[in-house]
Amino acid sequence: MALRREVFLGHVQERGRYDSRHEAERAARVVLALLGSHLVGNVRAQLAARLPEEFALILLNPLQSAEPLPPERFVRATAAWIEGATEQTAAWDVSAVLSTVADAVDEDLLAQILLQLPVGYDLLFGRPQPT
Template sequence: MRWEAILGHVQERGKYATPQKAERSARTVLALLGAHLVGAERAARLPDTFAVILLNPLQATEPLSTERFVRATAAWIEGATEQTAAWDVSAVLSVTADAPGEGLAHRILLQLPPGHDLLFGHPEHT
């Protein structure tokens, strides 16, 4: 799936008024997610633009719980609240999980603390 197609799905799922708002959310959420993952294969089946964001050189010092992940997202998106950030995270991660297929989403979830499966739209996935 191409970057534009994924952004279209993020825009639709997140009900964003513009592609720019969908892209802002996608870039923020994926950069935060990428800081918590290891291994290049985590982005192997994603479009190059997504892969570059996920493979960014930033590394988290500790895993974030789902609540802290949402709060971190809210801090990075201007004007966001925890409620709107939760919406952003869910829109982006559920599309990301759907795009490459179940195998990659499962491997990503294995690297994250419990509870992130809900953010990906896959309850009790791990």
Template sequence: MVRFETFMEQVVDRGEYRSLDEADRASRVVLALLGAHLIGRTRAQLAALLPEAFALILLNPLPAAQPLNAERLVRATAAWIEGATEATALWDIGAVLSVVADIAGPDLMAQVLMQLPADWPPLFGLPEHADAA
């Protein structure tokens, strides 16, 4: 499990946030939306690698009524973060999900991507067809 401070330092660095609060808010929203798309063992394995506060968010989301493609994920993120635009939401998603991808490693990320819409890999900073490897 990654320590909370380590996770947040990486998100702050990648997102170039001015405060820990901004990075924390983005992390919570993005991980809740991610968790709504993952099920079973894959979600549990990913949660086990995250700091406890974020693991709980990933494990206890409201289930997605239908999968959000990348464009709808960006819109949903913008709607949940006060003052966000689609451009800043895309930045937030990239900052958080790239840290998640690094923590998960390639094998678990392949499992994660199998449960997500096909246009999500770039949101993690991965090539479009990372799950085909």
């Protein structure tokens, strides 16, 4: 079942310690647009089904990426898309959004998502995997 928009953004705002809902929404839009370019097929569709409709549409119509970005480049790309962001603030943004996403899905779907991503994303989702 999809999270309601207010609930989703509330979690992102709390985790990102943003002063406004607008900051949380900006982070969610950028991170989900980048994430969507890394996921394919049924996994992307299943994740979209768990998100509020406007964020599901962002995930399903992602920014284009030539290749899956390693975690550190994903954070850099996030910084490039958020005005005034640094790599440190972008890491915070990515973590706030992806940990909220991780809580919205079950362990099986999260495992499938992580299989489609380069090594190291488990930390961005706040779910370190044993090596």
